[in-house]
Structure formats: C-alpha cells, structure tokens
Amino acid sequence: MVRTAGLAGLVALTAAGRTGAAEAVGAVDAEDRWVEAGLRAAPVPLDLEGRQRELVGLGSYLVNVVATCGGCHTHPEYASGGDPFRGEPARIDPAAYLAGGTDFGRAVSSSIRPDGAGLPAGLGYEGFVRAMRHGEARGEPGKVLQVMPWPAFNALDERDLRAMYEYLAAIAR
Numbered sequence: 001m002v003r004t005a006g007l008a009g010l011v012a013l014t015a016a017g018r019t020g021a022a023e024a025v026g027a028v029d030a031e032d033r034w035v036e037a038g039l040r041a042a043p044v045p046l047d048l049e050g051r052q053r054e055l056v057g058l059g060s061y062l063v064n065v066v067a068t069c070g071g072c073h074t075h076p077e078y079a080s081g082g083d084p085f086r087g088e089p090a091r092i093d094p095a096a097y098l099a100g101g102t103d104f105g106r107a108v109s110s111s112i113r114p115d116g117a118g119l120p121a122g123l124g125y126e127g128f129v130r131a132m133r134h135g136e137a138r139g140e141p142g143k144v145l146q147v148m149p150w151p152a153f154n155a156l157d158e159r160d161l162r163a164m165y166e167y168l169a170a171i172a173r
C-alpha cells in the first residue's frame with residue numbers, strides 16, 4: 001500500500017494530474033480511506049490485539065458499508081427506537097449484530113459472529129471462502145445456500161475475503 005502524505009502527497013497528486021495518472025494515485029489511496037471509514041462504521045467493539053488494523057478496517061468497510069451483511073444477518077436490523085426508516089437515529093443492538101435469525105422462508109440467516117473458538121460463523125477461513133464464493137452449505141454437499149448473495153460475492157478477491165474474515169474474527173466476544 002502506497003501512502004501519500006503531507007507535501008510529498010500533494011506534489012505526487014499534482015504531478016499525477018499533469019501526467020494524467022491521477023486515477024492511479026486515487027486508486028491506491030482508496031483503500032486507506034476505506035480502512036478509516038470501516039473502523040468508524042463498526043457498530044461493536046473490536047479486539048485488534050494481534051491483528052492487522054488495515055485488514056480489519058477494510059473488512060469492516062466491506063461488511064458494514066458495501067455488502068451490508070447486517071441487513072440479512074442482524075435481527076432485528078435496528079434496535080428498538082433506533083430505526084432510521086422510522087426517522088429515529090440509527091442504533092444497532094450489539095448483541096443482535098450479525099447474530100442471524102432473519103427468516104427468509106427458504107432459509108434463516110445464521111450467526112456469522114465468532115464462535116467460542118473465535119471462528120466467524122464457526123467456519124475456518126477455507127470454509128468461509130467456500131460459503132462466500134460458492135454458496136457451499138456446511139455439511140451438505142451438493143446443496144447451495146439459497147439466500148446468501150454468493151453468486152455476486154464470487155467476484156471478491158483474496159484480500160477482500162481475508163479482510164472480511166479478519167474483521168468478523170475481531171468482533172469482541
């Protein structure tokens with residue numbers, strides 16, 4: 001990750017603008033912005049001990065802001081009195097956050113919080129990737145998850161998946 005800071009960053013941006021490479025500079029810096037926005041967006045305390053802050057922040061950005069996993073995995077999505085769709089200031093119940101329980105008829109969303117062993121959704125990283133990318137249902141070979149938008153998540157790259165997993169694992173228990 002390239003960081004442009006202070007005067008050096010300004011010079012780099014200006015120079016890039018002149019050479020038409022401004023987009024490339026912006027693209028590199030985008031992840032830094034996502035990391036900070038992600039850390040601000042996490043609605044629960046995080047345990048960053050022994051973890052990469054950048055990865056956790058990026059994961060939070062993807063989970064909370066971009067893919068909005070909580071829309072399906074938090075039930076109810078907002079705490080009572082904290083529903084922005086009713087004009088209330090948004091508030092999420094930390095205990096319900098990503099703990100599953102939304103009934104979609106065809107499936108009920110599962111908890112994707114860390115289990116007793118600290119594994120998000122009780123899945124190791126490989127199992128998490130198989131569920132995210134291929135909709136592989138745990139212990140049910142040949143069956144695919146019915147509601148999870150895994151066909152879209154299929155395009156997530158390795159760093160994004162790693163970041164999401166790290167973020168979920170960092171949810172304080």
Ligand code: HEC
Pocket residue numbers: 062063067068069070071072073104106107108109110112121123128131132137138144145146147148149164
């Ligand atoms: C449209 C609703 C929806 C969204 C958005 C969604 N999920 Fe899910 N997810 C579900 C449901 C429902 C299940 C239960 C299985 C199924 O789909 O049949 C599930 C299952 C899972 C599983 C498998 C858990 C297990 O028990 O094997 C994982 C992991 C998971 N989701 C992670 C995520 C993450 C991470 C995000 C955000 C990047 C996300 N989901 C976004 C609805 C959703």
